[in-house]
Amino acid sequence: MAKQNIYDNEIFFEGYKKIREREVNANILFEMPALFSLLPELKGKRVLDLGCGFGEHCKKFVEMGAEKVVGIDISEKMLEVAKQENSDEKIEYLRLPMEDLDKVDGKFDVVISSLAMHYIDDFDGVVGKIADKLTEGGYFIYSQEHPLNTCHTDGERWTRDENGKKLHVNVKNYCVESEKESEWFVEGVKKYHRMFSTIINTLTDNGFIVEKVLEPYPDEEIIAKYPDYSDNLHKPDFMLIKAKAGTR
Helix, strand or coil, X not given: CCCCCHHHCHHHHHHHHHHHHCCCCHHHHHHHHHHHHCCCCCCCCEEEEECCCCCHHHHHHHHCCCCEEEEEECCHHHHHHHHHHCXXXXXXXXXXXXXHHHHCCCCEEEEEEECCHHHCCCHHHHHHHHHHHEEEEEEEEEEEECHHHHCCCCCCCEEECCCCXXXXXXXXXXXXXXXXXXXXXXXXXXXXXXXXXXXXXXXXHCCEEEXXXXXXXXXXXXXXXXXXXXXXXXXXXXXXEEEEECCC
């Protein structure tokens, strides 16, 4: 099966880049602080970043003391930016789909992935390969779109009042696990919806011990400053998991 490489679509890439360049976005406010709060001590550790994108995280891992960081991504455009803006002698960037992570040499103490796993069809297969790549007691830490988001396909996502104010989110087909196509900058962006239980059970079936799950949402200070993010009190945008490698 061909691996999805939507980030090398010029229209998609430019649209995504503009979002990430904004000083305030959901990644900066919620996903990134939550992800970094889950990280163990990285001093002297080997880190593998799946779907490394522009490489900002890879550079940060080195600053946090990582001995070696390997970042893989399927997108040539993303890796061009990574090599230009976030290079370091301790970082190696490889153009590979996440499904081929077994082709990366060596073992790692920490495998990290930011907002990429929902693009994977064979989640069980990738989780199994991650388990094989980790040292004993190593960690798999990742974020993804929340299952309450990935289940959405068509129709109105929100129920609104007569003034257009969002009253509550509409959940549809949560228990139907499948490939979902959506429009985000371009048509035909493929994401894969899995129930929360499937995600947790896939991790434990591959020997992982789930230590923590986060669903970040705005506090009163963020809502006061950025009222539009009150949406996230109805449903979180992201889910993050910290899992420790055990026995398979």
